[in-house]
Amino acid sequence: MQNLSLMLVPVLAAQKAAGDGLIKPLGHHELLLVLVQLSLLLLVARGLGELMRRINLPPVVGELLAGVLLGPSLFGLLLPDLQAHIFPKSQEQSNLLSVISWLGVLFLLIVTGLETDLKLILRKGKTALLISLGGIIIPFITGFGLGWLLPDNFLADPEKRLVFSLFIATAMSISAVPVIAKVLMDLNLIRRDIGQVTLAAGMTDDTIGWILLSVVSGLASSGKFDLGTIFHSVSAAILFLAIAFTIGRTIVDQILRWVDDYVGGIAASMSVVLILSLAAAALTHALGLEAALGAFVLGILAGQSRRFSNEAGHMLEVFTASFLAPIFFASAGLKVNLLALLVPQTLLFGLIVLAVACVGKFTGAYLGSRVGGLSHWEGLAMGSGMNARGAMEIVVATIGLSLGVLNPQMYSIIVMVAIVTSLMAPPLLRWTLSKVVMSEEEARRLEQEEQDSRSFIKQIQRVLIPTSGGPNIQLAAQLVGYMAHQNSIEVTSLYALSDKQPQKKGRRAATQVKDTAAEEALASVAEEMQLPDDTTLQTKMESGRSKAEVILNEANKNYDLIVLGASEQIRPQKTLFNLLVDRVVQEAPCATMVVKSHLPQAKGKICKIAQQKLTKILVPTVGTEYSKNAVEMASTIAAQTGALVMIVNVINLPQVEYILYEQRSLTPVKEIAHDLLEQQAAIGRNLGADVKTYILQGSSPEREILKFAQTQEVDLIILGSSIRMVTGRVFFGHRVDAILSKAHCPVAVITTP
Template structure:
């Protein structure tokens, strides 16, 4: 103990000498003020935002006005002492609010990135690029000219007019995708062709705008204009974007995949995206670029990953929209002094800036749209949408003020431009888009998208295939492979082990046998699937208290479908398949598909079966949601294999004593059956399948289906059913049970959640 004291004496002496430089905790008054500021800003911002929503205006406008009203324009005018006490002109107090405002900027850009659809941009690439270039080049030129001609009183530093002009040019070029998207959603136009082109152009515009902003910010930070600074900024931006959209995309996807597999849950998904985004923001800031660019790009990469939880994205969006974004917009509005804008010179030049901003963006977007092949009214609609500045303009203005490029007077003008252009967008879009006529091709696409939005098969993105070998699961794997070729899915092959320990002497041998069996079963199933190179395949061997628990635990990691093979062995009398399969089907958190091959059991547990040639797939239907799911699965398989899908409906003939009465009402029953079959056939044809329909009659539907399947030489029967619980076993109904057990060909039973 004495030796320890002697060792610590030099350390304690050093700390005592440095005692005067210890960092003090946040003072009581400073903390009180920041809490009052946050609560007041949030209350007024959210209140005015909701009011704007009620009158069909973007909420961001109300949130901006909240800060304006709480600043010197109104609150400061009516109660100057109280306003100065709550929002003092203190650097330390301002820094506290600035930190939270900057978090709002970064979170807003992360959410915008999550909602950015790169496929949409690529699909509408040529038109969107032309519109975006027109919407950037023309406003950039007019904005640069405006910055060059403005009086010195509007410049923070007249010696840096070139950098100032470049900053004004960038501010004039930017568009606000969140405002545009919100207006299109409110008008129910977001999936229209014009809506998609507007979004794609806006996203491209924003991406180019952030690169421009990063370059100009780099120039502003260096305090001089030279080609070395420009080269550094441009090369850093190109390097970052190049790494992000090549190696970075895979790294982000792998990290999200690992977190989803080994941690799981919405909180973990949300946390890892925030860590990556803030790290990327720090990285771009260290490169001399704008921190917002890093957050925006990481948001895009996370949004493209299939493993990023949509619930986590929704929570992040809600948190940002309800807290951080309103605080940021309101805090930005605090710096605006409308009284200063009423000064004749400022008012005149403010209106000039607004006019240049609107004319430049409208002209550029219109010309780009016309060159891109859009009509007159579509081009005007593009100009109306792209003219909205909203949130992005405020971010640019905030950055300009923090870098000392903008003075308070010019900052107020740019915020005013953001508010006015955002207010103009909804009314102009409503008017111009009402003149745009929908074409036949667009109508067909929208109808197909509407069907896909309700589709069972299109909602399947992750498939779990537990395996222990055998003909049933091998055939099931073949069916999964066919589905994976039609839809972009991620497949996981799982070999489940039980932790029940064998006797000590046999433990080593048992482990070796298990390892060999797992390798053979997984290799066999993955080979049967014959997945394309762009399909993600994971192979897992997991152990737990029981095999069923292992499968169910894995299934709880956001899978959409579990594909099982029926038991290869003699099943217990009280089970439909076997105890393991029955339990998984009963407790599954998602849809299941159980396949019974009715093929001869090959010698050896995992001996390969032949690739089954599917030419005729039979789907009995009664018009339920479960039957529709079966039609979708069968049609997806048929679209890849070229098989014909035959959909049948059985009219149950009445008992002998009711024949005379029922004969009069059989015709309407047939009409109902025909309508039902036509609806189901349309679903199959939309998925690319060749579909036939038949109406069968008989007193025993299951016998008629089995007889029809044999006469038509069906290669596969796909059934849709709900799960009914009978004495602890899976029960799909007597008809499904009968077809499962007596069919001469393979049977797949689909259950929905």
Template sequence: MVIHLLSVAQTTSNGLIKPLGHHELLLVLLELSLLLLVARGLGELMRRINQPPVVGELLAGVLLGPSLFGWLLPNLQAQIFPHSQVQSDLLSVISWLGVLFLLIVTGLETDLKLIIRKGKTALLISLGGIVVPFITGFGLGWLLPETFLAEPSKRLVFSLFIATAMSISAVPVIAKVLMDLNLIRRDIGQVTLAAGMTDDTIGWILLSVVSGLASSGQFNFSTVFHSVSAAILFLAIAFTIGRTVVDQILRWADDYIGGMTTSLSIVVILALAAAALTHALGLEAALGAFVMGILAGQSRRFSSQAGHTLEVITAGFLAPIFFATAGLKVNLLTLFVPQTLIFGLVVLAVACIGKFIGAYMGSRVGGLSHWEALAMGSGMNARGAMEIVVATIGLSLGVLNPQMYSIIVMVAIVTSLMAPPLLRWSLSKVVIGEEEAQRLEQEEQASRSFIKQIHRILIPTSGGSNIQLAAQLVGYIAHQNPIEVTALYVQSDKPLQKTSRQLTKAKNFTDKQALAAVEAEMQLPAGITLQTKTLAGRSKAEVILTEAQKNYDLIVLGASERLPSKEALFNLLVDRVVQEAPCPTMVVKSHLPLPQGDSCTIAQQQLKHILVPTIGTESSKYAVEVASTIAAQTGALVTIVNVINVPQVEYIVYEQRSFDTAREISHDLLEQQAAIGRSLGADVKINILHGNPEREILTFAQIHAVDLIVLASNIRMVTGRAFFGHRVDAILSKAQCPVATITIP
């Protein structure tokens, strides 16, 4: 009602733009709800019968369009989906958002290194998928009856337009099918995406040339040069300067704002801006969004949570709307005219055969197998909404008449419906190679790995041997995994009994010395950046916790250099950070003598033997991963131990079977976790101990000259004090070697 009143009020004022009318807003909300309901419903139905949901989403628009809904209830369909430019434009905007978001997500999932490695193959497939359909499409356009031409005198332009339409592939449809079939990380999936994007880039350049020819009536070499040079220039800048710029923007946003929402917003802003740029250059807007998705996915600062959120929004809302809207434009009833039906089937056959043969030939020349080549032909054959866009442009330029427009749209829908089952069938015959299987297994392990998900580490420091040893451990991890490290020194704002000059001098000295000591101990490899920060606040713990909110994956702390009070496990500051940290923490207690001066550096510790006690929990696995990563760099031996409590003498006979079972279970869990350590490059041994756990662990560490014990535990809430259990507390207090305790929030 408010919008309606505003609209009425604005009509009386000259020169003011009226807001969206009440009826238009009502219709677009109703259209979106109906499209989403039917698209998601049919998508889930297709999922239940083992078909990709995109098939149902495409069919949703066909069912809600004039083909079924308009045939059964024409008046109601016309009221909900009126033949109005305003309503069509409103849906088109949301549909285009679906295209762009789908390609952002696709870009995030794209492995650029793999594509570069397979680049020659992708280029050959793309060329085959362009050249052959272009030739067959041009021949088809030259032979079609004049009744299918908008202007018979412009058959050359018409033939070139049909050739271009036959050459286009629908990357959004291909990407959605690959995601639905869980194939996007396969070699064949990545090559298909690379070939599809190359195909589309060349196709859109051809379209811009043909459109210019249709508009001017003459072949313009300047248009061709502009389109080709714009595409090359954009891609060259994007993957050189653009990569650094995107990474720096994400770093800045993460450092000064932080949070998953910020990361998501930055990527969407950059992707929309890149889409606008490519569109302004006369290229396809989708190309800019896709490339920006790739660049964001390569940045260590892009939040994986943001990527997951984008994927959920796209799959649950925008993509179904996009695919359903594409189907709305199809009127299958017009194709039932005998002449239109016959020539429509001819156009469909030429489109499919040309694309299949072209992609197949390119694949075989590129070294792919027979079944892989068939899969390529199946995937590249999908035209989707991209061809509908081409058809719409042709209609608006007067190159296509309504009859030919319906045929091309029909081809787009049918080829998109054909792609999923053909891909599923052909890929079921493709044997995964040993190299690809190893890559997929490594990716699967990395997705479940604790240590592989650590990209940013925060090290608060005030000097001392504990934090310096912790820095050494971080340095070992950095040599095995690409990470970013931030060393943080926190100054207290609380007034002290010193003159301002003395206070300033003391603070600057401690600040520089503490950060320099950490940097010296880390010995980070080339390419790993260390950022240092000095922040101030009345509560040091609050400053650390506030900084930790900025998408850090691990906080590394040094335990108190002095004996803790009864109210704290480490000290009050460390205990609070451990209890309230938004991410895992690792607290290092070095058991080393305090060096002269709080910020004097310690000697590099020689780690030859690392002990990891385990009880088979998920947190124990994290400890194994951290220890094994350190060992892979230092060459240390990792021993994983599990302690079995020995039953009392009077129950030994009765409990013998249970005891044997316990040993078998212990051996199995140790072997499982040892396999994890070995996969990370460590030399790992296992040992089963019997008796009191903390006593056996401490005795083993002393007898076997253990240099580091790595523990892991979930935090147990005790007011004002970090608590991991009595056993962990005992090891922390009585061990004669350094102990690193990993805490999972």
């Protein structure tokens, strides 16, 4: 105890000595002001954004104008005392708002990264690079010439014209990726080829621009060229991108996997992406690059991982669009004082700077686009998008002002250029892109993406297969293997154990038997699946209070599909399959597929079944979402096996006679059935399957389906159904029950919660 007191003496003495320097909490008035600022900025930004939407303009236009109206240009002109009180010219107060604005920049770029198709960008990489080079070189040359010719009274120090000219050249070269991204999102163009190329070119443009800025800033600080600074900036950017898209991709994916496996949930998925993105932003900032680059790259890497939750991405996008992005865009406009630009000389040269900025960027991006193989209108669209400078140029102007390169007069001009070019971008993009003819390849890609977004089978990325051996789960594993060859999925094979201990006398022997059974069951499933080399397979042996609880606990870790083997030949009363399967189907948080093989099951050992040859797959349909899911599953399996998908709809004759009592005709009902079948068949053909449709008639749909299956020698029946609860047991309906129990071939039933 005495030793502890002696150790604490120096610490306490140091704290006492530093007592006067303790950091005070945020003051009452400062907190009040920032809350009022945020509420006012958000109110005006969202209000004007919705107004712009109503008049068919992107909301970002209104969000940018909000800051201008709340700044000295209007609010400060009408109520100068109130405006100065709410938005005081205090560095400390301004910094509070700047932090939130920077969060808006970073969040917007994370969301943009999540939406970025890296494969498409790589395919268009040459074009993007040419556009970026054109959008850097020509504006840099014209900006340098402009800086060399401007009158001395626009320079903070006329003796440093070279540095001033280089700074103006750099400011003319910058593009505002957050503004471009927001405009593309507002116009629903971010998934278009032109949208992805614009983003790629904009990020390349910005990366080069920020390297140039770091070089020019170093020059402004030291007064001489520093080759070390140039080498450091270039090498840091190349090194970061190289590491990020090689080992960084694997690291991010493994982190997301670990969090998904051991924590799970949308909140965890969203939190880990934000942590990684902010850390990457801090890293690029520490390297002397732009923090936005790190956030954007991490967004891309997270978006490529199968384990990142789509729901988390959607929540992040909603939060950004509704709060952080409007605050960022509105706060950018607060710094603009249009009144200072009304001085004749300032206005004249301000217009000249604006014209040079627009012409240089438009010309450079257009020429780069044409050399890269884009059309005339696509080139103009690229120029329109790349011309937006946004808050990035405001940051450049702020840096220039703090370094003594720009005077207040020139600072106002550059900020005006940033705002005006950002306001020009949306209407120009809308106009030019309306003239762009979409290629057949792009139209097919977008149509396919739209279909995939609504597809049941395309949303399946993680599959859980609980196993204890037997023909049912082995056949189920074969079906999963066919799926894996058509869609990129992850598979987890689980052997569940109950914690109920055997009698003491035979405990050790029983445990050894369990371990052997688990190994055999897991190995059997892995062998039956015959997964592609690039498919991830995990095997687990977990224990809990009951086997069903173990399976359900694992299923809650963001799986998309649970694949189960059905009951043994003898099943307990009041169950559809058995107590275990029924409970899992009933409580599953995701879709389930239960497979009943109708093959003999040996007792006491794993009885390996032969690879089942599938030539005909039958799918009964009534046009529901459940039936569509069954069609998609059957078509995916058929695309791999070459089987024929036979989609049938049964017209129930007694019901038809009752409904059509006046007409006494089946023609209208047959026409409805035909249209329904064609819609379902189109889904199957789109997935690469050979599909035929059949209309059956009879008083018992299940009997007609079973008769048709036997006559046509069907190898597999896939049913889509909803779960109904009848006296505590799982019930799919009498027809599904009848087909499950009386079919001569394997049956799979797919349900969704």
